[in-house]
Amino acid sequence: MREIKASRITDVIERLCIQANTRLPEDVKEALRQSREKEDWETAAGVLDQIIENFEIAEKEEVPICQDTGMACVFLEIGQEVHITGGALQEAVDEGVRRGYEKGYLRKSVVKDPIRRGNTGDNTPAMLYTEIVPGDRIRITVAPKGFGSENMSAVRMLKPSAGLPGIKDFILEAVETAGRNPCRPVGVGVGMGGTFDKEALLAKKALMRPLNTSHPDPFYAKLERELLEKINAFGIGPQGFGGRTTALGLNIETMPTHIAGMPCAVNMSCHVTRHQTEVI
């Protein structure tokens, strides 16, 4: 058994909260720059220029890319040979979020209760997802998630008879009806299969896969390309002012499902699709 102190996890999460909010992942930067190259509609090109200038300022001055510094989604892949000592895991994670959001001058955007509201004041609790994997290390990912796009996400329990056309229609409908609310160009995470809750988690995980990668199965890789092309023919464009660049990328994650079901979830993101990872 390898022992890892809970305080070490806290330190890493504190650092990742700040990094993720000030620095875009390389694949997202690249996707924005490539979209700018391809964009031939004047207004849209101007918007993309401002978006690129914005992430460059944020990185240089170490300030948040976006004022919605999100809910801290924390993914831990914990090796089964690891023993965490010196404190409870959720508390260690929350402490990391608390410190990171305070020290990084990040916005506290979490309320205590869905109906009665009331800001918790320190952006906790973190949305914590754990997975037990082989090995003796912990892979820690912090993905701050803004709600302009989160609010436009959708899940549907499709009938198997709807087939591939039904899946395509649902995804395209979800992205189109999200309209101008999520900050376009968006990232689209799609989860298929599993159960009602697993499909949604897969969609969220899809957003953390680099935008320049494809699903390992050629069938889904082709579907990713086809759907992205269709979305970028909508004409909605950056910020919805018209243009080619409606989405930066679309990733699909899949898993087996029940004979009676074909669940599908679409988790919308924005051009500030953030995540940073560290392995300890």
Add this chain to the structure above:
Amino acid sequence: MEKHIRLPLTRELARTLEAGDTVYVTGTIYTSRDAGHKRMCEALERGEKLPFDPQDATIYYVGPTPAKPGQIIGSAGPTTSGRMDAYAPRMMEAGARGMIGKGARLPEVAEAMKKYDGVYFGAIGGAGALLAKCVKACELIAYEDLGAEALRKLYVEEMPLVVIMDSRGGNLYEEGRAAYLKQRKKEKE
């Protein structure tokens, strides 16, 4: 068209602005979002005064990040305006003509804009670091307990905005997409 304007947003000035215009705005604006709007509308219902004079005022839908030492304001991009649709007509009735945000509005808001000569400006969503550069002064004026949602008075210089909806019913979201698709179709023929 590119325009440079100075606030307050009088009825006359508002009428010169059209959907699709790029507008560089200089002057005083006020920040408010969900919780602040709720409180202001409740105050108006009780016949109380607002924390600022709403006449010809412009409200920026934003909840900035805390300012780092040496900064006037933290990152400050727009939030989704649709959540303020329930309050916007009441605010326009009180005199607040300008709105800065992002995303679609309900027909009720468009109707109130025609009635009161309102203007809905879009700031680039997600460009919080860039937009903060236009803010030259920031003062907290009310509802401090709301944190990021507190009411702030800002002085902005040459803030880059786009008119999304104008007082005559013009709407860039509809017209911009249609113009782009029309151009694409023409190229294909």
